Amino acid sequence: MKIQAINGFKDILPDSVVRWQHIEQRARDIFERFGMQEIRMPILEKTELFVRSIGEATDVVEKEMYTFADKGITMRPEATASIMRAFIEHGLHVQQPVQRLYTIGPMFRHERPQKGRLRQFHQLDAEIIGAVEAQVDAELIAMGQMLLDELGLSVSLELNSLGCPVCRPPFKERLVVYLERISTGLCEDCRRRTHTNPLRVLDCKKPTCRELAQDAPSLLEALCPDCDRHFHEVEEALTRLGIGFSRNRFMVRGLDYYTRTTFEFLTTDLGAQAAVGAGGRYDGLIEQLGGPALPGIGFAMGMERIALLLEQQGDAGLPAVGADIFLAALGPETIAPCSLLAHLLRREGVRAAMDYSSRSLKAQLKQANRQNARFTLIVGTDELARQQGTLRNMASQEQRPVDLSGSAAEQCQRLLRVLRA
Numbered sequence: 381m382k383i384q385a386i387n388g389f390k391d392i393l394p395d396s397v398v399r400w401q402h403i404e405q406r407a408r409d410i411f412e413r414f415g416m417q418e419i420r421m422p423i424l425e426k427t428e429l430f431v432r433s434i435g436e437a438t439d440v441v442e443k444e445m446y447t448f449a450d451k452g453i454t455m456r457p458e459a460t461a462s463i464m465r466a467f468i469e470h471g472l473h474v475q476q477p478v479q480r481l482y483t484i485g486p487m488f489r490h491e492r493p494q495k496g497r498l499r500q501f502h503q504l505d506a507e508i509i510g511a512v513e514a515q516v517d518a519e520l521i522a523m524g525q526m527l528l529d530e531l532g533l534s535v536s537l538e539l540n541s542l543g544c545p546v547c548r549p550p551f552k553e554r555l556v557v558y559l560e561r562i563s564t565g566l567c568e569d570c571r572r573r574t575h576t577n578p579l580r581v582l583d584c585k586k587p588t589c590r591e592l593a594q595d596a597p598s599l600l601e602a603l604c605p606d607c608d609r610h611f612h613e614v615e616e617a618l619t620r621l622g623i624g625f626s627r628n629r630f631m632v633r634g635l636d637y638y639t640r641t642t643f644e645f646l647t648t649d650l651g652a653q654a655a656v657g658a659g660g661r662y663d664g665l666i667e668q669l670g671g672p673a674l675p676g677i678g679f680a681m682g683m684e685r686i687a688l689l690l691e692q693q694g695d696a697g698l699p700a701v702g703a704d705i706f707l708a709a710l711g712p713e714t715i716a717p718c719s720l721l722a723h724l725l726r727r728e729g730v731r732a733a734m735d736y737s738s739r740s741l742k743a744q745l746k747q748a749n750r751q752n753a754r755f756t757l758i759v760g761t762d763e764l765a766r767q768q769g770t771l772r773n774m775a776s777q778e779q780r781p782v783d784l785s786g787s788a789a790e791q792c793q794r795l796l797r798v799l800r801a
């Protein structure tokens with residue numbers, strides 16, 4: 381029996397890797413413009429880290445974690461908790477009061493696999509730790525928007541506030557009263573959530589729950605003065621930066637650690653998988669995990685969803701990849717000189733491809749095209765005897781003789797001049 385990859389775990393094949401590298405390069409470039417530094421953490425963490433940060437009564441912790449039953453260890457379902465663990469463990473705030481960190485890598489959640497939803501998926505994750513100002517929220521959101529813009533994706537931005545330990549608990553009580561009143565109309569999950577995690581009822585995707593949530597009290601109207609000011613400052617700052625958004629008072633993120641600002645970048649082009657990225661503030665999290673009382677804000681973007689969107693719109697903006705030159709060695713005697721030339725060209729930074737099989741010119745030109753070569757250097761046995769080769773421009777099909785006299789190093793320098801012209 382053939383062994384295949386596990387359901388929900390996917391290979392990323394060479395043709396698609398181009399897209400992934402493009403996303404990563406754009407992300408690194410833009411994140412670094414914002415002063416972010418990369419951090420890399422292990423994939424396995426103590427289960428308790430996620431239970432204490434994400435929250436016991438969340439879908440992620442209740443149903444989606446890959447946990448090794450006998451070891452108290454979990455494959456990370458998201459990056460923020462791990463970054464906070466590393467931040468605390470290494471006392472990063474001592475070196476620099478405001479830390480701007482990003483990471484790129486795989487996350488694991490046991491969900492039903494479908495388009496844009498996998499069990500191993502990849503996130504671009506960015507966090508700013510130690511800054512409480514609303515300007516910082518706007519800057520981080522602007523960074524996410526800039527990345528999606530530069531990738532050529534059109535998304536909408538939704539914004540909400542989840543308040544703080546001052547205004548959220550009394551709001552929750554009012555919400556529970558409301559939810560109990562309408563409980564017969566709610567789905568089974570939401571009836572349970574009414575008591576475990578009532579805010580989550582607000583963003584249930586089931587039509588009847590949505591309908592009933594319309595009349596629920598709004599946290600945006602119940603924010604304490606500090607949270608209210610913060611929310612308005614974020615809105616003003618976003619407007620100043622020219623970033624469009626809309627309020628969504630029903631947005632409740634799936635992780636319990638959020639406070640104040642939460643946001644999502646949404647697409648209408650991926651069916652049910654609408655969220656390309658999402659994030660928010662988590663001002664109590666670091667202290668809750670045993671670290672200093674520092675605020676933070678971050679987001680995570682789903683790379684599978686970004687890659688799907690890029691593919692759906694024809695991969696516009698993807699850099700062309702391929703060989704600079706293909707060396708077509710046409711006889712057994714030509715293999716050795718061509719392979720030396722290819723080696724020297726590669727040492728000069730040239731992407732040089734070659735075939736060692738002495739196949740026909742036709743077959744090798746086909747291969748050169750498959751490798752997207754810009755030029756092919758054709759070297760036949762007779763030509764080689766005359767210290768000559770033929771350089772073919774693969775796009776225009778124009779051919780011209782090239783001088784292959786002198787040492788291999790001299791031939792290489794001559795070819796470089798042509799390639800760099």
Ligand code: ATP
Pocket residue numbers: 458489491496497498499500501502503633634653654655656657658659680681682683684685
């Ligand atoms: P969703 O509502 O789609 O389940 P989420 O709220 O669980 O998303 P977050 O935990 O905020 O997602 O993760 C941030 C981003 O990571 C999402 O916006 C999405 O693009 C991506 N993501 C989350 N879960 C998956 C998954 N199982 N497969 C692929 N991408 C995912």
Ligand code: MG
Pocket residue numbers: 634
């Ligand atoms: Mg989810």
